[in-house]
Amino acid sequence: MRALIAEDEFLGRKMLTAFLNTLFEIDVAVNGKEALEAFTLAHEEGRPYDLILMDIMMPEMDGLDALARIRALEQERKLRPQVKVLMTTALDDAKTVIRSFHDGEAAGYLVKPLGKEKLFAELQKLGFVTE
Amino acid sequence: MSDALSDEFFAEVSDKYYPQVLEGLEKLGGGDVAGGIEILSRPLHTIKGVTGFMPGFESASHFTHTVESFLKKLQAGSLPHSADNIALAAHGVNSIFAVIDQLRESGAPDQGEIDAVCEVLEAASGAGKGAAGPAGGSCLTVEQEGGASVLRITAPRIHRKHQRDQIVGAIIATPQETPVVLDLAAVKTFGSTAWEDIATLAGHWSISVRSLCGPARETFHASDMDALLAVLPPDAPAGEAS
Numbered sequence: 115m116r117a118l119i120a121e122d123e124f125l126g127r128k129m130l131t132a133f134l135n136t137l138f139e140i141d142v143a144v145n146g147k148e149a150l151e152a153f154t155l156a157h158e159e160g161r162p163y164d165l166i167l168m169d170i171m172m173p174e175m176d177g178l179d180a181l182a183r184i185r186a187l188e189q190e191r192k193l194r195p196q197v198k199v200l201m202t203t204a205l206d207d208a209k210t211v212i213r214s215f216h217d218g219e220a221a222g223y224l225v226k227p228l229g230k231e232k233l234f235a236e237l238q239k240l241g242f243v244t245e
Numbered sequence: 246m247s248d249a250l251s252d253e254f255f256a257e258v259s260d261k262y263y264p265q266v267l268e269g270l271e272k273l274g275g276g277d278v279a280g281g282i283e284i285l286s287r288p289l290h291t292i293k294g295v296t297g298f299m300p301g302f303e304s305a306s307h308f309t310h311t312v313e314s315f316l317k318k319l320q321a322g323s324l325p326h327s328a329d330n331i332a333l334a335a336h337g338v339n340s341i342f343a344v345i346d347q348l349r350e351s352g353a354p355d356q357g358e359i360d361a362v363c364e365v366l367e368a369a370s371g372a373g374k375g376a377a378g379p380a381g382g383s384c385l386t387v388e389q390e391g392g393a394s395v396l397r398i399t400a401p402r403i404h405r406k407h408q409r410d411q412i413v414g415a416i417i418a419t420p421q422e423t424p425v426v427l428d429l430a431a432v433k434t435f436g437s438t439a440w441e442d443i444a445t446l447a448g449h450w451s452i453s454v455r456s457l458c459g460p461a462r463e464t465f466h467a468s469d470m471d472a473l474l475a476v477l478p479p480d481a482p483a484g485e486a487s
Contacts, residue, residue: 206250207249207250208249208250208252208253208254209253211250211295211298212250212253212254212257212291212295214294215290215291215293215294215295216257216287216288216290216291219287219290220294221294222294222297222298223294223298239297
C-alpha cells in the first residue's frame with residue numbers, strides 16, 4: 115500500500131513517517147501543490163495512493179484547496195476508488211471540520227498533536243489495520 | 246469547540262443536508278435508485294464524518310455508516326432494487342434524521358431504535374441474525390377476541406413463501422362473516438408480496454391491521470393496502486374491526 119504525507123513541518127513529517135512506514139510505502143509533500151503533483155504522478159504511474167494524510171495550513175496551497183483539486187481530478191478523469199484522505203491539522207473550528215467532510219469528502223479528521231494511538235484508531239476505522 | 250461545532254452542524258443539517266436528502270429520497274421513491282443514492286451520499290458522508298469527530302455523537306456516526314453501507318449495496322446492485330429494499334433504505338435515512346433530532350433535543354439518541362433499524366438493515370443485507378426464521382416454522386398464532394379472529398404474527402420478518410401461505414391459510418380458515426385482525430406488533434418487516442397475497446382476499450374477508458409500524462408500514466402504504474384494509478391503532482380492541 116502507498117501513502118502520501120502532506121505536511122509542511124519537518125518534525126511532523128518525520129513523526130508520521132515513523133508511525134506509518136511499517137504499513138505503507140511512503141512519499142512526502144511539503145505543501146498542497148506538491149501533494150497534488152504527487153497524486154497526479156502516482157496515477158500516471160498506475161500506482162495510486164491508498165491514503166493521504168493532509169495537513170491544512172501549508173504554504174503555497176493549503177490542504178483543503180489541494181483536496182478539492184484532487185476530488186475534481188478524480189471526478190474529471192473518473193478515477194475510482196476515491197483516495198481516502200485523513201485531515202491532520204491543528205485547526206478544529208466547526209466550519210473547517212464540516213467543510214473537510216462535505217466539500218472534501220475526507221475520510222477522517224485528526225486534530226494535532228497526533229499520537230500513534232489516535233492515528234491507528236482512525237486507520238482501523240478505515241480498514242487499514244485490524245484489531 | 247464542541248458546542249460551536251454541534252451548533253454549526255445542526256444548522257447545516259437543517260439548512261443544507263435535509264433538503265438534499267429530501268431530494269434524494271424523492272428520486273429513490275420515484276425509481277431513480279442510482280440518482281437518489283448519488284444525491285444522498287454527500288450529506289450522509291458528512292453526517293457520518295462530523296458525528297464521528299464529535300465526542301458523544303459516535304453512535305450516530307456508526308448508525309449512519311450502517312445505512313450508508315446498505316445504500317452502497319443497493320447502488321452496486323448486490324441487493325435487488327425491490328420495493329422492500331427501497332422502503333428500508335428510505336426508513337434508514339429518515340431514522341438518521343430522527344437520531345439527529347434526538348441528539349439535538351436530549352443530547353442522546355434512542356439506542357434501542359438505532360439497534361432495531363440496524364438489525365433490520367443487516368437482516369435485509371443477509372448479514373443479520375435469523376433474517377426470517379427457519380423454513381417451515383410457524384409464524385403466527387390465532388386467537389378469538391371480541392368476535393374477531395386475531396392472527397398474531399410472531400415472526401419479526403415476513404418474506405418467505407411458507408409464511409405467506411400460513412397467513413393466507415389462516416384467513417381462509419376463518420368464517421367469512423368473522424372479522425380478521427392481523428396483529429403486527431412483533432413484526433419489523435413485511436414483504437410487498439405478502440401484502441399482495443392478502444390483497445387477493447380483501448374483498449372476501451373483512452381484514453384489519455393492528456400495530457403497524459416501521460418498514461412494515463412503509464411497504465403497506467407502498468403496496469396501496471390502505472385502500473383495502475383498515476388500520477387499527479395498537480391498543481384498539483379487535484371487536485372494533487367489525
